Amino acid sequence: MNRTNRKPIGRGAAISPPSRFSKFQTEPDWEHALPDEHSEQSARTEFVFDSSRNVVTENESPDVGFRYSLNPYRGCEHGCPYCYARQFHEYFGWSAGLEFETRILVKENAPELFRKWVKRLRQCEPVAFSGATDCYQPAERRFVLTRRCLEVALEAKLPVYVVTKNALLLRDLDVLSELARQSLVHVSLSINSLNDELVGKMEPRTSRPQLRLEAGARLVEAGVPVQVLVAPVIPGLNDHEIPAVLRAAREAGIRSAAYSLVRLPPSVQPIFLDWLKRTFPGKSRKVEQLIRATHGGELDDPRFLYRMTGTGELAEQIRRTFEVFRNKLGLAEPLPALNTSHFRPLHSVQRRLSFDG
DSSP, rough: OOGGOOOOOSSSSSOOOOTTOOOOOOOTTTOOOOTTTTTTOOOEEEEEOOSSSSOOOOOOOOOOOOOOOOOOOOTTTTOOOOOOOGGGGGGGGGOOSHHHHEEEEOTTTTTHHHHHHHHOOOOOOOEEOOOOSSSSSTTTHOOOOHHHHHHHHHHHHEEEEEEESOOOGEEEHHHHHHHHHHTTTTEEEEOOOOOOOHHHHHHHHHHHHHHHHHHHHHHHTTTOOEEEEEEEOTTTTTTTGGGHHHHHEEEEEEEEHHHHHOOOTTTTTTHHHHHHHHOOOTTTHHHHHHHHHHTTTTTTOOOOOTTTTTTTHHHHHHHHHHHHHEEEEEEEEEEOOOOOOTTOOOSSSSSOOOOOO
């Protein structure tokens, strides 16, 4: 077996700071615990039914190119320690740390809720899959909610954006290619490093970089518009890999690229800094200083128009590096416009899908 492509079993977080909204705090009984009982490696994933009455949220940020986003899951088993979505777990009284990775809320009726939302839609606008946690995280292999929601979008001729760092999306190549045939989909593949060892630590339960690149090549071959998203760029860890990632994307046939800097909301900061000290003890302080240098001395700049790209000399250097190699490698092509003209209302009872256009 190729060890490079083996699915990792680690976790990103090793701590569970108390939620901002919880009145209680629990602490593990280290004295009487069995060996590794409380370690991040042994923590099992728990799936919890999410009884939300909606599956689509509206976005007001000018930093992202969509108004609506669909999230079939809350929490994410991918375990990226930098993930800004970790903070949302605190609204349930859970931790943004290990619980974010091990307690996954599953919106089992997401396709039905999406169908109801589409029926009420008066003006066609693209929907992003997903705005927070990855819609192709490992849970999707079991629950198949993303695929079923994509089928609803295809039936309604509703354009969608798909953002993921998991090659599992190739399972749905038939639906994605049909959406692409009708100019109804863009796919953004998040790849911020080609170093398997680094990715295994930084994004422990995602697909390895080569698998994502292979997924990108197959999508391009099938006619699906693909963009590589170099995100997040973490100064001192992976910023030097920007040229290599862009070059690999080009070799895979991808012709568009974007990037964003790491940003660490307050609830995410202790998780990331703990991970950084455990994983890179020799340079954790330096990396932290570099991140602060791109956000005015802080670990996060919540201001719109600045939080994704940062400010200061280092942020400008990263921006210039990205743009120089993006242009040099021919990755500045915009993705083709999505088609909103064929949107059609849905009936109450789901019809059998037809790929006849």
